[in-house]
Amino acid sequence: MQMLVGFIFVAALVWYVIEHRQRSTRAMPGGIDKTVSIPHSQIWELYHNDFSLCSKKIRVCLAELDIGYKSHHIDLIETGSYQNLSRAFLKVNPGATVPVLIHQGHPIYESHEQLKYSASHAANPYLLIPKDPEKKSIMEYWVHKTSLVGDDPIAAMNDTAGNAIPGLTLPIFSAMMTYIPYYRIAEGLLFHRLKKRALFFMVIKLFGIKRLTKMKPLLKVIEQSVKAMHRHLQELERVLANSDGKWIVGDQFTLADVGMMVIFDRLLEVDWIDEFITTETPNLRNYWNDLQDRDSYAAAIDQFSHPTVVRGKAIIVDLKQGDEDFRKALHSNPIEVDV
Ligand SMILES: N[C@@H](CCC(=O)N[C@@H](CS)C(=O)NCC(=O)O)C(=O)O
Known part of the structure; x- marks a missing residue:
């Protein structure tokens, strides 16, 4: 033996x-x-x-x-x-x-x-x-602002809106893990370059979506990500208010708007959009409507839905509707944002 x-x-x-x-x-x-x-x-x-x-x-x-x-x-x-x-x-x-x-x-x-x-x-x-160098540099600023950069985006969520996304995606990640078997998640512990990322998925699988709101460090990350995203989007609200067209640099739709389209889409996908687009952000609202009207939104985003994401999103929406404590834990954090 x-x-x-x-x-x-x-x-x-x-x-x-x-x-x-x-x-x-x-x-x-x-x-x-x-x-x-x-x-x-x-x-x-x-x-x-x-x-x-x-x-x-x-x-x-x-x-x-x-x-x-x-x-x-x-x-x-x-x-x-x-x-x-x-x-x-x-x-x-x-x-x-x-x-x-x-x-x-x-x-x-x-x-x-x-x-x-x-x-x-x-x-x-x-x-x-x-073509205009000044507009190009504004575009470059926003391309960076919408990027997911570095190995630890959560640590740099105040730098870019892209880096504030993983924290806001956390609840749906947890819901999606419901459908992923342990042995698959364990593969990451053995071979992933970023052990912290691999461990994160194992931990949220072990706890399960219903106990997410009991995990204080994760709630803290969500709360900080909400605040960071508010700051990034308030900056965008001001830029749009001063733009001489409907896009970030004016009349021309640019790479900056490409980056922003997917940020807004992710906020919609993970059920956070109403937190950020409100009556106080009329420019963001119009901008988001214009982004969704682009043919590229239908062709490159809408047509690529994934069944695990659809099921994960349904779990989050159901929990927020049926479990007041769950909803409050995610949404009741006081937001203090410097304008
Ligand atoms: N900074 C990179 C980020 C790439 C990245 O982290 N991609 C994620 C999906 S958005 C990924 O492949 N994650 C898989 C993993 O790390 O296991 C980029 O902009 O391309």
């Missing part, structure tokens, strides 16, 4: 060491990597996920530019499994994140870099990038 246990232990260890080598991950610098060639059959290819914020962003951008691409859907643990940690995907991105845009076989990492690269390589390079 002892020998059998010893044998199983050694076999598991050998398996882990081999797998770990094959699936080694590392942070990748943003931009195009011309030293890498990925097998491809189309000029543009996109590795992305239905739910991922950054994937939505580049899909919207490509739709606006009317650039066709070959689609490769990659599951993340929140949508079912760690396909982003598979050997095949790590050849495309050793950083194990989506989206990855491929141009003529070369990968472009970081979604904000993908936006700028695709827009400047489109038939009309000024379609989404203003």
Whole structure:
């Protein structure tokens, strides 16, 4: 018996060491990597996920530019499994994140870099990038402001609206874990580069959505994210009030609006939108309506719904309606925002 246990232990260890080598991950610098060639059959290819914020962003951008691409859907643990940690995907991105845009076989990492690269390589390079340098720099400020940057976005939620999103997505992440088996989540503990992220999913699975409101540190993150998002969106409200058109830099719809579209869409998706768009934010309201009217919203966001997200959202909406304590725990935090 002892020998059998010893044998199983050694076999598991050998398996882990081999797998770990094959699936080694590392942070990748943003931009195009011309030293890498990925097998491809189309000029543009996109590795992305239905739910991922950054994937939505580049899909919207490509739709606006009317650039066709070959689609490769990659599951993340929140949508079912760690396909982003598979050997095949790590050849495309050793950083194990989506989206990855491929141009003529070369990968472009970081979604904000993908936006700028695709827009400047489109038939009309000024379609989404203003010619006027001053407007371009405003656009760049907001592209950054809507980006999800760094390995620990939650720690930098006051820097960008993109970084304030994970904290607000936390409840739906927890609801979605209801449908993901433990053994799949455990894969992240073994192979994910960011152990904190992998551990987070295991912890919220273990606690379950109904006990989310008992987890004080997570509630704190949500509360801080709400405040941070209020600050970012109040800044946007002022910019829109002073804009000489309906978009961030004026009459031209730019990459800045692409970034903002997916932020608003995520707030809608995770049932936070009414917290931020109120009678006190008339410019945000009109802007959000205009964003939803774009063809790219239908083509790159609406058409990519994921069943786990739909079920997760239904759980959150039901809990907020049927459990007053749950709703209050998420929404009753006093908001003090510097205007
Ligand atoms: N800064 C990167 C962020 C990429 C990123 O974190 N992507 C998330 C989805 S939005 C992801 O792939 N997460 C999977 C994981 O870390 O396991 C970008 O803008 O492309």
